[in-house]
Amino acid sequence: MSDQLLTVNNLSVAFQSGSITTKAVNGVSFSLNKQESIGIVGESGSGKSVTATSILRLIPRSFAKITSGEIIFQGRDLIKLSAGQMRKVRGNDISMIFQDPSTSLNPVFTVGNQLVETIRAHRKISKKAAKQRALELLDLVGIPAPDKRITMYPHEFSGGMRQRVMIAIALACDPQLLIADEPTTALDVTVQAQILNLMKDLQEQLGMAIIMITHDLGVVWETCEQVLVMYAGRIVESATVKELYQRPLHPYTWGLLDSQITESQDSDAPLSSIPGSPPDLSYEVTGCPFVERCPYAEAICHQETPPLQQLADGHAVACHFQTGSNTLERKEHAYREGTFTRS
Amino acid sequence: MVEVANELEQTRELQYAKARKEQAFTRKLLRNRFAALGLGIIFLLIVTAIFAPLIATHPPNQMDVTKSLLGPGSEGHLLGTDSYGRDTFSRIVYGSRISLIVGISAVLFGAFFGSMLGLISGYVGGRTDAIIMRIIDGMMAFPFILLAIVLMSVLGQGLVNVVIAIGVSNIPGFARVIRGQVLTIKESEYIEVTRSLGARHGRILFYHIVPNSMAPLIVYATMSVAGAIISEASLSFLGLGVQPPTASWGSMLQEGKDFLVLSPELATISGLAILITVLGINLFGDGLRDALDPKMKV
Amino acid sequence: MREPLLEVEGLKKHFPVSSPIPFKKSDQRVKAVDGLSFKVYKGETLGVVGESGCGKSTMARLVNQLIKPSDGVVNFKEANLVDMDAERLRLTRQKIQMVFQDPYASLDPRLQVGQLIAEPLVIHKVGTTATRKKRVEELLETVGLNKRYADRFPHEFSGGQRQRINIARALSLNPELIICDEPVSALDVSVQAQVINLLKKLQAEFKLTYIFISHDLNVVRYMCDRIAVMYLGRIVEIGTYEEIYKNPQHPYTKALFSAIPKENPFADKEHIILKGTVPSPLNPPTGCHFHERCPVAMDICKTKEPNMITSKDTHQASCHLIN
Numbered sequence: 001m002s003d004q005l006l007t008v009n010n011l012s013v014a015f016q017s018g019s020i021t022t023k024a025v026n027g028v029s030f031s032l033n034k035q036e037s038i039g040i041v042g043e044s045g046s047g048k049s050v051t052a053t054s055i056l057r058l059i060p061r062s063f064a065k066i067t068s069g070e071i072i073f074q075g076r077d078l079i080k081l082s083a084g085q086m087r088k089v090r091g092n093d094i095s096m097i098f099q100d101p102s103t104s105l106n107p108v109f110t111v112g113n114q115l116v117e118t119i120r121a122h123r124k125i126s127k128k129a130a131k132q133r134a135l136e137l138l139d140l141v142g143i144p145a146p147d148k149r150i151t152m153y154p155h156e157f158s159g160g161m162r163q164r165v166m167i168a169i170a171l172a173c174d175p176q177l178l179i180a181d182e183p184t185t186a187l188d189v190t191v192q193a194q195i196l197n198l199m200k201d202l203q204e205q206l207g208m209a210i211i212m213i214t215h216d217l218g219v220v221w222e223t224c225e226q227v228l229v230m231y232a233g234r235i236v237e238s239a240t241v242k243e244l245y246q247r248p249l250h251p252y253t254w255g256l257l258d259s260q261i262t263e264s265q266d267s268d269a270p271l272s273s274i275p276g277s278p279p280d281l282s283y284e285v286t287g288c289p290f291v292e293r294c295p296y297a298e299a300i301c302h303q304e305t306p307p308l309q310q311l312a313d314g315h316a317v318a319c320h321f322q323t324g325s326n327t328l329e330r331k332e333h334a335y336r337e338g339t340f341t342r343s
Numbered sequence: 344m345v346e347v348a349n350e351l352e353q354t355r356e357l358q359y360a361k362a363r364k365e366q367a368f369t370r371k372l373l374r375n376r377f378a379a380l381g382l383g384i385i386f387l388l389i390v391t392a393i394f395a396p397l398i399a400t401h402p403p404n405q406m407d408v409t410k411s412l413l414g415p416g417s418e419g420h421l422l423g424t425d426s427y428g429r430d431t432f433s434r435i436v437y438g439s440r441i442s443l444i445v446g447i448s449a450v451l452f453g454a455f456f457g458s459m460l461g462l463i464s465g466y467v468g469g470r471t472d473a474i475i476m477r478i479i480d481g482m483m484a485f486p487f488i489l490l491a492i493v494l495m496s497v498l499g500q501g502l503v504n505v506v507i508a509i510g511v512s513n514i515p516g517f518a519r520v521i522r523g524q525v526l527t528i529k530e531s532e533y534i535e536v537t538r539s540l541g542a543r544h545g546r547i548l549f550y551h552i553v554p555n556s557m558a559p560l561i562v563y564a565t566m567s568v569a570g571a572i573i574s575e576a577s578l579s580f581l582g583l584g585v586q587p588p589t590a591s592w593g594s595m596l597q598e599g600k601d602f603l604v605l606s607p608e609l610a611t612i613s614g615l616a617i618l619i620t621v622l623g624i625n626l627f628g629d630g631l632r633d634a635l636d637p638k639m640k641v
Numbered sequence: 642m643r644e645p646l647l648e649v650e651g652l653k654k655h656f657p658v659s660s661p662i663p664f665k666k667s668d669q670r671v672k673a674v675d676g677l678s679f680k681v682y683k684g685e686t687l688g689v690v691g692e693s694g695c696g697k698s699t700m701a702r703l704v705n706q707l708i709k710p711s712d713g714v715v716n717f718k719e720a721n722l723v724d725m726d727a728e729r730l731r732l733t734r735q736k737i738q739m740v741f742q743d744p745y746a747s748l749d750p751r752l753q754v755g756q757l758i759a760e761p762l763v764i765h766k767v768g769t770t771a772t773r774k775k776r777v778e779e780l781l782e783t784v785g786l787n788k789r790y791a792d793r794f795p796h797e798f799s800g801g802q803r804q805r806i807n808i809a810r811a812l813s814l815n816p817e818l819i820i821c822d823e824p825v826s827a828l829d830v831s832v833q834a835q836v837i838n839l840l841k842k843l844q845a846e847f848k849l850t851y852i853f854i855s856h857d858l859n860v861v862r863y864m865c866d867r868i869a870v871m872y873l874g875r876i877v878e879i880g881t882y883e884e885i886y887k888n889p890q891h892p893y894t895k896a897l898f899s900a901i902p903k904e905n906p907f908a909d910k911e912h913i914i915l916k917g918t919v920p921s922p923l924n925p926p927t928g929c930h931f932h933e934r935c936p937v938a939m940d941i942c943k944t945k946e947p948n949m950i951t952s953k954d955t956h957q958a959s960c961h962l963i964n
Contacts, residue, residue, distance in 0.1 A: 043829035158918040188692035193900035193912045218902030241906040259834040261859040262904040273834030277799045532746035539739045540761045541731040
């Protein structure tokens with residue numbers, strides 16, 4: 001499998017605060033091919049961001065720790081690399097963009113300065129050449145008049161423009177993998193459409209792989225081929241995007257799909273929602289983490305944690321009742337509470 | 344199924360109770376060893392001040408010229424005597440009263456007036472804020488000792504005047520801390536909510552803003568007590584503090600400095616008393632800040 | 642004809658820009674809200690959509706007089722709130738409540754849930770301690786929370802639960818109009834649906850009127866009877882949700898709807914990608930505010946500001962193309 005770019009095996013991450021240990025990520029495994037884009041969806045606290053930041057080992061070392069697992073990137077285990085080797089990987093091979101473009105740029109340096117610094121940190125080229133490259137990058141991410149913009153400070157840019165600059169910085173050294181942590185959540189819809197469009201174009205043009213972390217299934221439909229659904233620090237389902245939409249298997253995925261408000265949503269019928277809230281991961285969770293919110297739960301779900309099982313055609317699911325021989329029937333309106341009519 | 348649900352409900356209640364206990368403020372404070380040590384020192388200081396007559400071995404102002412400048416341990420004087428033959432240990436014990444009274448009252452004085460100014464300044468804003476803050480800036484620019492000397496010479500010597508002088512010099516700090524708090528809290532969404540509910544200014548200020556500014560105020564006040572104790576010692580050292588023969592750590596240090604060669608322990612002991620007290624209060628204040636900081640919560 | 646509960650006429654708010662020179666008043670103005678006129682009918686939900694900086698949140702605060710408007714009329718039940726004296730305004734405002742966006746910042750962290758929900762009652766001196774306590778329990782159950790929660794603190798609750806607490810507080814004085822400023826934007830999808838269902842249920846139960854502000858067009862379409870689309874401090878289009886959704890007139894409305902990500906991986910959705918970003922309200926473009934980004938702009942758009950043109954009596958849009 002020379003196509004494989006990244007393999008994450010049994011990754012677990014724990015947060016330590018005083019005597020309380022929170023298992024933020026619990027035995028996550030997935031792999032990613034070159035030029036592939038994979039979406040990680042989940043609600044807040046599902047561990048999707050922690051998983052992604054762990055790949056770059058950017059989790060705060062003072063209280064977060066990778067407790068087990070391996071992250072194989074191009075044949076090397078990133079967890080075993082020294083801090084210096086890891087720094088070379090960051091930016092050069094793997095880059096990351098974050099949710100809030102207003103806080104991820106340094107306000108006291110010009111945009112050009114920050115771009116040139118990044119380029120020169122990874123490549124031994126002259127200042128002039130680096131500036132040339134910076135101009136190219138700004139042009140690449142669709143910033144008009146880059147020669148003027150390069151001397152401006154981050155506060156002179158709008159949110160969407162700042163996110164474009166962040167993308168330019170991330171692309172500075174032609175990374176093989178771009179991790180995008182909710183890149184459009186802080187942006188308006190029309191700007192979100194611009195940025196997603198840009199990311200798709202760039203992926204085709206530069207041939208990199210993308211990990212897109214989001215809570216919005218719409219963003220996944222727009223940009224990804226593969227998708228992982230995370231819940232309470234675990235992957236509960238993984239499949240291709242089309243497969244997940246057509247044949248979702250995990251009751252949580254059903255709930256998630258049902259609670260999306262779509263254009264075709266009948267506004268006289270109540271919305272579906274998943275009752276309750278995710279479990280507190282600072283306590284030991286026994287059984288399936290979704291059991292308390294699952295309308296299909298039975299006794300075994302309280303006792304045993306279902307493993308993520310591979311089914312045919314690359315679809316995997318972690319549910320006691322979706323193992324191939326044992327299949328659960330999806331009930332319509334399982335997540336609906338009561339009815340009412342429009343006044 | 345019902346049983347399972349009940350059991351779950353019960354465990355959840357238990358977990359809730361456990362979490363509440365773990366987040367309890369005192370537990371968090373005392374888990375910090377330095378804070379616990381600081382609290383211990385403060386406790387010791389307060390006990391000493393209250394029970395001074397029981398602890399002291401001699402009356403603090405009893406002179407005996409025949410026994411002047413005795414070394415520690417001789418003739419029943421635990422820490423020796425000073426040039427007038429007064430028992431150093433007893434004077435240190437009684438001196439803690441002055442330190443504590445001045446430290447606490449001066450800070451209360453400064454905290455009260457400073458907070459008032461800070462509240463008004465931060466809440467009203469605009470021109471009022473500009474005027475109050477320029478006055479505060481002026482006060483801050485004026486060296487404390489000079490300010491105290493001026494005040495002491497106007498008001499005359501005496502314990503109350505020492506408290507006022509140190510208290511006044513504490514006003515600007517409190518005003519600034521509180522103003523900063525008010526400015527942030529004023530803009531928060533829950534204040535906007537309260538305004539949208541039709542609350543009057545008084546309620547917004549004293550029901551919402553003041554309680555939410557208490558945490559940094561308490562921390563700042565604790566630290567200021569240490570500062571005030573040093574200020575009192577400095578004033579006494581300069582002869583502007585409490586009048587002799589009342590025992591105060593500052594005046595003892597001043598008297599001790601004349602005998603540094605002959606009996607160095609005189610100055611050392613009073614200096615150590617100041618040092619340990621201030622250290623204890625600051626350790627406690629640090630711990631308090633960590634325990635009160637909501638960001639430290641899980 | 643339905644009875645309007647709220648009528649807004651020519652509402653404006655221009656914020657002065659603080660000048661870099663002390664004690665000198667700046668003559669620059671941010672036109673956050675620049676001439677809004679609309680009606681809200683009894684029992685309906687008016688949705689207000691628009692991107693950040695379009696003035697929708699300022700509009701909400703102008704309606705209930707949290708911010709004093711520079712100009713304009715806000716008639717609530719035929720009484721103008723703008724020139725009302727402070728004491729009468731306080732009383733009238735009992736009937737207009739707000740639910741804010743951030744469920745974490747909108748609850749005073751030092752107060753218990755019971756105190757928070759009872760606060761409007763205390764402020765307006767309604768009832769005794771005992772009746773207030775009963776009302777709090779009743780409200781907690783109305784919004785689907787356990788009544789034992791009254792003595793807990795906000796940090797012990799999840800975002801969705803906190804938003805329920807906010808809603809309970811807004812309901813305590815039996816309001817007629819509730820202004821919801823992005824009430825579900827900070828919540829996860831599954832929780833978002835719970836809160837929206839709750840808001841709809843309460844509307845039917847208590848005959849409430851909502852102004853529902855959101856940037857999420859699907860949420861607005863689902864929630865609202867009528868929708869107003871705002872751009873740079875002005876309403877560019879207003880109509881029933883069907884009109885706005887199925888037959889948008891203004892090019893901005895069209896672009897806004899086309900920008901929503903597709904709702905399944907098989908859909909082949911064409912997005913209208915707008916050029917640039919929302920201009921600064923400090924220095925808005927001449928003529929039609931939208932012309933710089935408009936894919937169908939004409940010469941007249943650069944110079945002449947379009948009027949509101951009524952295509953049906955419920956549907957209005959301001960664009961030169963409509964003639």
